[in-house]
Amino acid sequence: MATPTPAPQRPSLSMRLKSAMIMGMTGVLSKCFLYGFNRVEVTGLSTFLDILDSRKDPARRQRGLLTVSNHISVLDDPVVWGILPLRYAFDPTNLRWTLGAADICFANKIFSNFFTHGQVLPCHRLKHSPFGGPFQPALTQALRLLSHPPTTTTTSPLSLPSQQATAVAAAAAATAEATYTTTGTDTHLAPLQADPARRRYSWVHVFPEGCVHQHATSDLRYFKWGLARLILESDPAPDVLPMFVDGTQRVMPEERGFPRFLPRIGKTVRVAFGQVLDYDATFGDLKRRWDELVARERERLARQQQQQRKLVTGFSGSSRTSGTITSGGGDGALVKQTEAMPVGELATDELKYGKEAQEIRIEVARRMRAEILKVRESLGGYPEPNPAFALAETWQLDDEIEAKKYKSRVDGSNINQD
Numbered sequence: 001m002a003t004p005t006p007a008p009q010r011p012s013l014s015m016r017l018k019s020a021m022i023m024g025m026t027g028v029l030s031k032c033f034l035y036g037f038n039r040v041e042v043t044g045l046s047t048f049l050d051i052l053d054s055r056k057d058p059a060r061r062q063r064g065l066l067t068v069s070n071h072i073s074v075l076d077d078p079v080v081w082g083i084l085p086l087r088y089a090f091d092p093t094n095l096r097w098t099l100g101a102a103d104i105c106f107a108n109k110i111f112s113n114f115f116t117h118g119q120v121l122p123c124h125r126l127k128h129s130p131f132g133g134p135f136q137p138a139l140t141q142a143l144r145l146l147s148h149p150p151t152t153t154t155t156s157p158l159s160l161p162s163q164q165a166t167a168v169a170a171a172a173a174a175t176a177e178a179t180y181t182t183t184g185t186d187t188h189l190a191p192l193q194a195d196p197a198r199r200r201y202s203w204v205h206v207f208p209e210g211c212v213h214q215h216a217t218s219d220l221r222y223f224k225w226g227l228a229r230l231i232l233e234s235d236p237a238p239d240v241l242p243m244f245v246d247g248t249q250r251v252m253p254e255e256r257g258f259p260r261f262l263p264r265i266g267k268t269v270r271v272a273f274g275q276v277l278d279y280d281a282t283f284g285d286l287k288r289r290w291d292e293l294v295a296r297e298r299e300r301l302a303r304q305q306q307q308q309r310k311l312v313t314g315f316s317g318s319s320r321t322s323g324t325i326t327s328g329g330g331d332g333a334l335v336k337q338t339e340a341m342p343v344g345e346l347a348t349d350e351l352k353y354g355k356e357a358q359e360i361r362i363e364v365a366r367r368m369r370a371e372i373l374k375v376r377e378s379l380g381g382y383p384e385p386n387p388a389f390a391l392a393e394t395w396q397l398d399d400e401i402e403a404k405k406y407k408s409r410v411d412g413s414n415i416n417q418d
Contacts, residue, residue, distance in 0.1 A: 019092045019117040026118065027089030030082030037265035038251065042083050043379065044273030048241070049085070051276065052203075056094055061201035064146030064238040066230055067096070068368055070220050070376075071207035073248035074416065075263060078118075080245055083271055092119060093198045096205040097145055097191065099123035099138050102131075102182060104418055116189065122182050125210070125417055128404065134225040134361075135352055137182045140344035141191060142204050146234040147343040149196035204238075206230065208365065212416035214249040218376065219385050219411070222392045223369045228361035231283055231368070232290045235343050240282075242274040242368070244375040254405065254414035274375040282367060286360050293356055297348050366390050386411075 034040050055061050069076070077098055088094065100106075102122035105115040115122075121141050126132030144150070180190050192199050208223035231240060247269035256264065279287075346352050373385050388394045389411065397409040404417040 015117070016092075019119070020090050022114060022117045023092045023095055023119065024090035026078050027081060027084065027095075028086065030079045031084075031086065031089075032082075033079060033263070034082040034269060038247075039266075039268040040083065041268065041270045042273075043271070044275075045083060045271075047275065048273040049088075051239070051241070052084075052088060052094055055201075055203070056091075058093055058198050058200050063236050064201045064234055065203040066146060066234070066238040066240045067203065067205045067243055068208060068227065068240065068372065069205070069243035069245050070218065070372060071209045071212055072214055072218065072245060073252045074212060074418070075248050075252045076207065076212075076245055077205065079248065079251075080269075080271055094203070095119065096203045097121060097142065098205045098207075099142065101125065101418060102138075102186075103129070106186070106188075112188075119191075121191075122186070122188060124182060127399075127417065131183050134229055135346070137180050139226045139229055141180065142206075142230060143233055143344040144190075144192045144342075145199060145202040146204055146230060146238045147192075147201070148235060149200045150193055150342065201238075204230065208368070210417075212254065212414075212418075213408075214254050214414040214416075215411055216413070217383050218244075218246050218249075219389055220369055220373060222390050222395060223365035225358075225361040225365060227368060228364035231364050232287060232360070233343065237279050237283075237287065240277045240279060240368070242277070242371040242375050244270075244272045244274075244372055244379070246270040246376075246379075254416055270379065272375050272379055274371065274378075277371060282371070283364060286364050286367075289356070290360050293354075293360070294351065297350055301347065362392075 051065065055065065077096075081096065097119045098121070100115055100120040100123060102124050104111075105120055106112045106122045121138040123138040124132035124136055178190055178193050179187050181187055192202070206227055208227035209221045210224045211221075213221050230238070247267055250267045251263045251265075251269065253264070277283075351357055369390055376382055376385075395408075395410055398406070398415070401409070406415050407413070408415050
């Protein structure tokens with residue numbers, strides 16, 4: 001019999017107030033800096049504000065919002081969000097969640113508290129940490145923020161093959177727990193589990209280049225696969241909106257001299273919002289391929305369990321198991337069980353590392369990059385992008401560079417992975 005998921009501990013009033021103050025004051029300071037010391041050009045803001053207004057009441061949201069942009073400065077987040085009117089600044093339920101470098105934003109207790117209340121998830125860079133990659137907990141939490149709130153799990157690990165039981169048990173525990181870990185030693189509040197009513201179908205913003213990339217003509221690097229997971233695995237599929245940012249690389253150039261810690265002023269910052277993408281037209285064929293791959297893996301697990309049950313019982317008739325499988329349940333019941341896996345959990349290595357899974361993610365990332373380049377093109381004045389930059393293999397020349405800040409051997413751009 002399934003064990004009910006315990007009710008999560010809701011954030012206290014003081015925690016909610018801290019979040020509102022941190023998000024709000026950061027928004028005020030960002031607006032003062034942008035409009036008081038620089039020139040700002042914004043395209044498509046009214047349409048984007050209409051989207052935010054339609055999402056103001058969390059109870060009425062139907063899906064998450066995923067915004068995606070290039071990354072050209074350490075100031076991109078939060079300073080760029082200074083373009084939002086102040087009426088949005090103190091309402092964290094309708095402001096973005098994003099991913100921040102765990103070794104910087106969560107380096108100590110003070111930073112960790114600040115960025116947690118600032119709606120930042122701790123992300124590890126695979127190049128510099130064994131805890132990084134597209135399957136790390138920060139991506140799981142982002143997926144759940146974009147998706148429906150957690151529900152009681154009905155999957156019984158005892159009814160799955162032994163090699164799958166541990167994974168399902170861990171997934172069920174993750175759903176039930178209000179905290180998660182990124183390294184095995186740290187602890188973070190699971191945002192959706194902690195406050196499902198206010199954070200249902202949240203807004204998540206990502207920089208899929210995975211680093212600050214200051215290119216002379218604002219061309220884009222290839223996009224990381226974590227983005228593809230957010231687009232393919234969110235349930236239901238999110239609204240996806242491309243953005244393009246230019247100018248913050250001149251506010252905080254990577255080659256700046258003394259005083260290095262101070263941003264430069266008198267620059268022009270351009271922010272362009274695209275339209276919400278037609279999901280089916282842009283990603284529909286890839287989503288269907290992904291869903292078919294998931295279905296095949298579920299069926300494979302079901303057949304595997306059926307075969308193991310035959311070995312144990314000596315016949316293929318009724319067998320006594322725990323959970324939802326009963327006499328005559330067969331593959332259908334097992335498939336139904338694997339469907340109960342929490343959002344963000346992938347049951348098999350094939351879904352993580354298989355050739356088809358990788359091909360799908362690569363193409364999703366490529367198409368999303370192309371959509372941001374369309375927004376860039378709409379502004380005018382930019383040269384044609386280099387199509388080779390969309391390929392991960394193009395950037396392999398940089399892979400052996402261990403420094404977090406360096407000049408790219410591929411395009412001469414300044415890279416900052418801090």
